[in-house]
Amino acid sequence: MRKDDDLRQIGRWTGGPWPYVGVTGLLLVTLVGMLIFRPGAWSERTDLRLRPGVPEIVALGERLYGEQCATCHGPAAETNWDLSDRALFRATKDGTPGMSGFGGILSDAEIIAALSYIKAQWPDDIRARQDRINAAAEGE
Numbered sequence: 001m002r003k004d005d006d007l008r009q010i011g012r013w014t015g016g017p018w019p020y021v022g023v024t025g026l027l028l029v030t031l032v033g034m035l036i037f038r039p040g041a042w043s044e045r046t047d048l049r050l051r052p053g054v055p056e057i058v059a060l061g062e063r064l065y066g067e068q069c070a071t072c073h074g075p076a077a078e079t080n081w082d083l084s085d086r087a088l089f090r091a092t093k094d095g096t097p098g099m100s101g102f103g104g105i106l107s108d109a110e111i112i113a114a115l116s117y118i119k120a121q122w123p124d125d126i127r128a129r130q131d132r133i134n135a136a137a138e139g140e
């Protein structure tokens with residue numbers, strides 16, 4: 001081998017394309033991960049809207065409300081919080097001053113059902129007011 005050929009080999013990677021494959025793979029995994037776990041993705045996927053118009057959900061909620069909520073809150077028609085669906089959900093799941101959260105007791109769907117039942121008991125004007133609160137809270 002000639003001497004300048006030897007020199008040209010110095011510092012050259014001779015292990016094949018694997019470092020490039022590895023780096024590209026790592027980038028792909030990172031990108032896919034960022035897509036799946038991008039901030040807010042979870043709350044976008046979980047529909048936290050109350051369903052006072054869906055009879056099965058309201059029926060489940062009625063049972064849960066009777067078992068879990070009525071002792072403290074009394075008749076559902078008399079509960080009334082000026083909070084958005086999302087805020088009602090968070091307060092019920094995580095707790096609020098005076099009430100410990102139901103996160104370990106009820107599933108997310110059960111919490112939505114109990115709250116949907118509550119909303120279904122409200123008179124029209126209270127429901128309409130809470131709809132406006134939801135509209136204002138959208139995009140938060």
Ligand code: HEC
Nearest residue numbers: 068069071072073081088091092096097098099102114115
């Ligand atoms: C051990 C008593 C108790 C039980 C059981 C209970 N709560 Fe409460 N809850 C309270 C108290 C006390 C407050 C605070 C005062 C208020 O807002 O009425 C409260 C507040 C709330 C609030 C308003 C939160 C806020 O930030 O204003 C929501 C929503 C709520 N409860 C939902 C529920 C639901 C749904 C259930 C049943 C799954 C339930 N609670 C069961 C005692 C209870």
